[in-house]
Amino acid sequence: MITHDILIVGGGLTGLRAAVGLCDKYNVGLISKVYPLRSHSIAAQGGINASLANNPEGRDDTWEKHTFDTVKGSDYLGDQNAIEIMCKEAPKIVYEMEHWGCPFSRFPDGTIAQRPFGGGGFPRTCFSTDITGHSLLNTLYERAVYKNVKIYPEWFVTGLCVENGQCHGVIVLDIHSGELIPVRAKVTVFGTGGYGRVYRNSTNALINTGSGIGMAYKAGVGLKDMEFVQFHPTTLIGTNILMTEGCRGEGGYLFNNKGERFMKSYVPTAMELAPRDIVSRCIQTEINEGRGFDHPLGKYIQLDLRHLGEKKILERLPGIHSICIDFIGIDPVKEPIPIMPSQHYSMGGIDVNEKGASEIKGFYAAGECACVSVHGANRLGGNSLLDTIVFGKLTAQAIDKELSEHDLKPEENYLLKLEENVEKKINRLTKPGGERPYKLAADLGAVMSEKVGIFRTKDELAQALDEVTKIKERYRNVSVSSTDKHMNYELHNALELDYMLEVAHTIVLGALLREESRGAHFRRDFDTRNDTNWLKHTIAKMGNDLEPVISYKDVVITRYQPMERKY
Amino acid sequence: MIKSDTYTFKILRYDVKEPDKEPLFESYKIKVIPGLTVLAMLLRIRDEIDGTLSFRCSCRSAICGSCAMVINGKIDLACRTQVATFGTDTIILEPLPNFEIIKDLVVDMTPFWQMYEKIQPYLIRKSPAPEKEIHQSEKDRKKIDQFVNCILCACCYGACPVLNRDPQYAGPAALAKLQRFSSDSRDQRSAKALEIFNNEKGVWGCDTVFRCIDACPKDVRPTDGIVGLRKTMLKNKFKIMSGGGIK
Ligand SMILES: Cc1cc2nc3c(=O)[nH]c(=O)nc-3n(C[C@H](O)[C@H](O)[C@H](O)COP(=O)(O)OP(=O)(O)OC[C@H]3O[C@@H](n4cnc5c(N)ncnc54)[C@H](O)[C@@H]3O)c2cc1C
Ligand code: SF4
Ligand code: SF4
Ligand code: FES
Numbered sequence: 001m002i003t004h005d006i007l008i009v010g011g012g013l014t015g016l017r018a019a020v021g022l023c024d025k026y027n028v029g030l031i032s033k034v035y036p037l038r039s040h041s042i043a044a045q046g047g048i049n050a051s052l053a054n055n056p057e058g059r060d061d062t063w064e065k066h067t068f069d070t071v072k073g074s075d076y077l078g079d080q081n082a083i084e085i086m087c088k089e090a091p092k093i094v095y096e097m098e099h100w101g102c103p104f105s106r107f108p109d110g111t112i113a114q115r116p117f118g119g120g121g122f123p124r125t126c127f128s129t130d131i132t133g134h135s136l137l138n139t140l141y142e143r144a145v146y147k148n149v150k151i152y153p154e155w156f157v158t159g160l161c162v163e164n165g166q167c168h169g170v171i172v173l174d175i176h177s178g179e180l181i182p183v184r185a186k187v188t189v190f191g192t193g194g195y196g197r198v199y200r201n202s203t204n205a206l207i208n209t210g211s212g213i214g215m216a217y218k219a220g221v222g223l224k225d226m227e228f229v230q231f232h233p234t235t236l237i238g239t240n241i242l243m244t245e246g247c248r249g250e251g252g253y254l255f256n257n258k259g260e261r262f263m264k265s266y267v268p269t270a271m272e273l274a275p276r277d278i279v280s281r282c283i284q285t286e287i288n289e290g291r292g293f294d295h296p297l298g299k300y301i302q303l304d305l306r307h308l309g310e311k312k313i314l315e316r317l318p319g320i321h322s323i324c325i326d327f328i329g330i331d332p333v334k335e336p337i338p339i340m341p342s343q344h345y346s347m348g349g350i351d352v353n354e355k356g357a358s359e360i361k362g363f364y365a366a367g368e369c370a371c372v373s374v375h376g377a378n379r380l381g382g383n384s385l386l387d388t389i390v391f392g393k394l395t396a397q398a399i400d401k402e403l404s405e406h407d408l409k410p411e412e413n414y415l416l417k418l419e420e421n422v423e424k425k426i427n428r429l430t431k432p433g434g435e436r437p438y439k440l441a442a443d444l445g446a447v448m449s450e451k452v453g454i455f456r457t458k459d460e461l462a463q464a465l466d467e468v469t470k471i472k473e474r475y476r477n478v479s480v481s482s483t484d485k486h487m488n489y490e491l492h493n494a495l496e497l498d499y500m501l502e503v504a505h506t507i508v509l510g511a512l513l514r515e516e517s518r519g520a521h522f523r524r525d526f527d528t529r530n531d532t533n534w535l536k537h538t539i540a541k542m543g544n545d546l547e548p549v550i551s552y553k554d555v556v557i558t559r560y561q562p563m564e565r566k567y
Numbered sequence: 568m569i570k571s572d573t574y575t576f577k578i579l580r581y582d583v584k585e586p587d588k589e590p591l592f593e594s595y596k597i598k599v600i601p602g603l604t605v606l607a608m609l610l611r612i613r614d615e616i617d618g619t620l621s622f623r624c625s626c627r628s629a630i631c632g633s634c635a636m637v638i639n640g641k642i643d644l645a646c647r648t649q650v651a652t653f654g655t656d657t658i659i660l661e662p663l664p665n666f667e668i669i670k671d672l673v674v675d676m677t678p679f680w681q682m683y684e685k686i687q688p689y690l691i692r693k694s695p696a697p698e699k700e701i702h703q704s705e706k707d708r709k710k711i712d713q714f715v716n717c718i719l720c721a722c723c724y725g726a727c728p729v730l731n732r733d734p735q736y737a738g739p740a741a742l743a744k745l746q747r748f749s750s751d752s753r754d755q756r757s758a759k760a761l762e763i764f765n766n767e768k769g770v771w772g773c774d775t776v777f778r779c780i781d782a783c784p785k786d787v788r789p790t791d792g793i794v795g796l797r798k799t800m801l802k803n804k805f806k807i808m809s810g811g812g813i814k
Contacts, residue, residue: 038625095700099696106704111699111700484619
């Protein structure tokens with residue numbers, strides 16, 4: 001048994017920021033299933049929003065304007081008190097990251113450069129070329145090294161221990177040794193990231209299974225707004241690597257198999273530059289109605305950059321150019337890029353307040369695994385990197401306050417009991433003869449991408465619910481190839497699959513029940529927003545029969561009354 | 568070009584928990600379609616043929632630095648290497664050299680991270696922080712760009728012949744990181760902080776044979792960093808000789 005005052009799970013921006021904020025005063029341990037720098041935060045490209053007003057075109061930007069853009073972008077489902085806090089805090093944390101060494105791109109006057117981004121009225125996205133996540137994550141990791149944070153890399157958390165309304169710690173599987181290790185802590189913080197891999201097609205890293213979210217749920221913590229899933233319109237077929245919005249921003253066209261720039265029949269004014277959710281819906285419609293192209297890797301639409309010319313492509317989109325060559329063997333100077341929409345971001349997550357606190361004593365969460373909610377029904381580009389660092393910091397402050405007011409006593413017995421259960425689970429999974437876990441994961445991904453995607457209907461959602469339930473039944477009979485516990489990635493995947501299935505279940509159920517269209521949740525059978533009945537958060541909790549129980553919670557509105565979301 | 572429908576992957580298998588068993592190549596035959604990467608094939612081999620195969624991966628887009636290995640004799644990231652780029656339908660995969668193997672394609676990266684930590688990989692400031700950002704010119708920002716791009720994948724570490732004979736050598740990635748900070752206009756580390764590397768285990772250990780530059784998937788050019796550090800150290804030495812003293 002290992003003991004810490006505070007245990008942080010997650011080596012992405014959220015987890016590292018929380019650790020850096022607490023390690024001077026408390027005995028902190030940080031656990032991550034990969035080396036922290038391999039976390040998904042590393043892949044963010046575009047930037048992080050803060051109303052610094054450095055851009056000559058945006059001198060009158062303020063945190064209030066940032067708040068309004070975010071509220072509107074959320075389709076009024078975001079909690080306005082939390083959004084205000086985040087936007088007010090934004091300039092402070094960007095300056096702090098700069099002071100800690102983040103290599104932001106610069107304006108000629110030496111200040112941090114800022115560019116416009118979708119859904120923002122002002123150019124307020126701070127960036128570090130097109131590798132902003134990489135620069136921020138390296139900076140926070142450097143800070144953690146400087147502060148000597150105790151890190152346990154390649155430790156996989158397999159269970160969260162909650163008893164009597166209090167969190168006692170976690171059970172870890174050390175990937176190298178294969179040992180189970182109970183970790184006791186007064187406070188446990190999850191910064192475990194999104195669940196993109198519940199979908200077959202996702203821009204997310206392969207490790208983004210959402211196991212943290214599923215683990216919290218299984219331990220009795222509520223999940224909020226799980227039905228809100230962001231889909232990005234342009235991702236490379238096969239790998240679904242993100243093709244930044246910049247491709248269309250620079251003038252790229254979208255073509256169907258009839259050679260038509262089909263956007264003209266949907267949004268003739270904005271064409272390719274219509275908002276993300278709309279473009280995703282148009283592309284999916286073209287594919288569904290048989291106007292996509294065929295490829296062994298799937299059906300696609302063409303993103304054509306050729307008319308921009310080699311010079312512009314190499315100057316403005318060098319990253320895209322090399323990704324296309326490395327990952328699909330296509331040179332966008334000479335050929336159109338095969339793209340499709342795919343899952344991109346998890347708006348929903350562990351239900352917490354603006355302090356990162358859940359209803360369970362001693363259990364906190366922040367970043368993409370959590371739902372405060374600051375993104376509501378639709379997240380704006382550049383706001384999630386902000387979310388991770390701001391709420392990583394504020395959660396640390398709230399924990400400090402809680403622990404200085406009253407001590408918490410986590411209990412060893414509960415952990416030992418959970419360890420036994422995990423051991424049993426592993427023994428069952430390593431018993432030969434059952435179905436291999438990858439088959440279930442593939443079937444789950446297919447159901448989610450095909451039936452719980454951009455367009456949703458009652459029938460398809462009901463079918464999806466049925467199929468997810470069936471895969472859950474099959475899970476009871478899963479077995480992996482080897483009884484070895486060390487370096488057994490298949491076992492690791494099988495353990496995560498359990499949580500992925502729960503996450504998927506709450507997404508499908510939330511979507512089936514929400515009979516309206518709001519932000520990223522689009523119901524063909526209820527295609528408008530309905531504030532009278534649905535201006536509320538969905539909460540999913542595991543019931544005694546292990547089935548999700550749904551309830552609803554009010555949205556916090558401070559200054560901005562809901563209006564129609566027009567761009 | 569795809570060479571055939573079915574490819575043979577020969578993968579070096581070893582388990583540190585069974586030290587008596589020698590590392591052995593195991594062959595897997597699997598169907599291939601155009602556009603697939605070595606990592607995509609590894610994932611399929613683990614799923615469809617052999618669940619016991621171990622390798623690291625995360626981003627599958629050449630940014631997280633997890634999947635460095637030797638692919639048909641060349642060190643590279645498995646996720647950015649197209650199966651079709653080789654003029655053969657046999658692909659041989661081995662773990663990164665200059666490291667101990669833990670299992671199959673997974674190596675123990677501890678020495679790599681230890682060197683990284685040793686160079687004090689963080690911005691060192693002596694002046695108090697301003698209210699807003701510390702100003703930096705576009706030109707000064709450009710100076711560090713190449714080194715900022717490093718994804719700490721250790722391809723260079725695996726390729727370096729000096730590390731092969733002297734594990735105490737700091738190595739290309741750590742030294743490139745040191746140059747990333749030392750040449751950052753905002754960094755105020757003392758000349759002493761560089762002195763630890765002013766020797767054969769540090770910048771003077773490098774043979775400047777550029778293997779690291781060839782191996783790096785991100786055009787970091789670690790040797791440029793090493794040469795830059797040498798210049799700074801010589802300049803500092805000149806300052807001492809002319810009576811400036813080390814700060
Ligand atoms: C391609 C792409 C581009 C993006 N670009 C932008 C952008 O430009 N701007 C923006 O604002 N946002 C962007 N985003 C979103 C943003 O990157 C993420 O929301 C954010 O980085 C999430 O950070 P996090 O710290 O919450 O989680 P992550 O960075 O995902 O970290 C999760 C951590 O938890 C650990 N973990 C998870 N489960 C376990 C477990 N069971 N046991 C142990 N450890 C575990 C992992 O090891 C990891 O360290 C982008 C997303 C994608 C997919
Ligand atoms: S140039 Fe120097 S650091 Fe790079 S591989 Fe050669 S000896 Fe190693
Ligand atoms: S210098 Fe290049 S090869 Fe070396 S660790 Fe950095 S990115 Fe990898
Ligand atoms: S998987 Fe991230 S670099 Fe290859």
